[in-house]
Amino acid sequence: MADKVPLKGLFDNSGNVTGLAEYRSADGDTLGVIHGGTGLATVATDRILTGNGTSAMTAEANLTFDGTTLTVTGNIVATGNFEAQTQITTVDPVLLIDSGRSGNPAGTDDAGIIIERGSDPNVSIFWDESEQHFSFATTTDTGAGTDNTISVSQQTAIKAGNITSTGNxxxxxxxxxxxxxxxxxxxxxxxxxxxxxxxxxxxxxxxxxxxxxxxxxxxxxxxxxxxxxxxxxx
Incomplete structure (x- = not known):
């Protein structure tokens, strides 16, 4: 079914309807939210519409959600950076890093966590692929870019209770x-x-x-x- 163009009334100077005409974006015609429209003449590519009462909707390029809870029943796929201003929590007891990898990883493909510490050196807990062991270290890396190697500035201290080793x-x-x-x-x-x-x-x-x-x-x-x-x- 083809899109339908809404009609508008044409009025004379006395406010009497003299005829009907189609809505025209060239004339700045829009259909307000209160009448089931968006209040917008056009919407640019890759925009999400957000409402604000009966005012015209806003076409968001960078969406800001000001509500309390956003529930998504499907998957969320982010091709850019994912930044959280508060805590990230999960009910899944297992966290998978580097999901979707196939084949054998290269010696430069380390995997782990980097903790940013402001003016102090960053610290990292990661699997060192080239050395084949876990490493606790300070690093100058930030996790940005496509370089998966985590450099080691200095090994850090580890405090633990009992340590049981079945190997060397x-x-x-x-x-x-x-x-x-x-x-x-x-x-x-x-x-x-x-x-x-x-x-x-x-x-x-x-x-x-x-x-x-x-x-x-x-x-x-x-x-x-x-x-x-x-x-x-x-």
Whole structure:
């Protein structure tokens, strides 16, 4: 069915109807909201109309919603940036990042979260694709652009409760503030030396090249040797 053109009454100077004519945008004719129209002569491409009582609608290029709740029952696809002025909450317990990727990611395709900190360095928690591990670091990156690599300025401190590792635990710095350190397996130093036992053998007869001797064992052994030496001297 073709679009219909509304009609308007033509009036004389006394206010009497003298005939009918079609609405013409060239004459500035519009059909008001109160009569079922928009109050607009034309609407530009890619605009959303918003109402304000009985006044003419507004063709929004950048839509601002001033209500309380906007409910969308379908999907929202944003091709630009998505910016929230307040909290972003979700009832889904799983957050998927980098959805829709196919094939193997390149070594430069990191994925994670960057936290902006104003004049202080930004911090990031991300999966480092080139190193194949998670990284906690400060960064100069902001997440803008198409470069998916997150640069590391400096690794950051992590504070946690119990840490359980089923694989290797590599420590390149200092291990401080440890109350209990339960180790199953071997301890390897940068020199390549491996330790797999803490020995309390006061006689130092274990002979294992991979055993560390406790202070108590060494003290007891030295005391025993000193006593034996004193007895031998008479």
């Amino acid at each position: 635990l590599a420590i390149s710095g200092t291990l401080t503030g440890v109350t209990n350190f339960n180790l199953t397996g071997t301890l390897q130093f940068d020199s390549g030396q491996t330790v797999d036992e803490i020995s309390n053998d006061v006689n130092l007869t274990d002979g294992a090249a991979t055993a560390l001797v406790t202070e108590n064992a060494i003290k007891s052994h030295v005391t025993a040797q000193a006593s034996a030496f004193a007895i031998a001297l008479g």
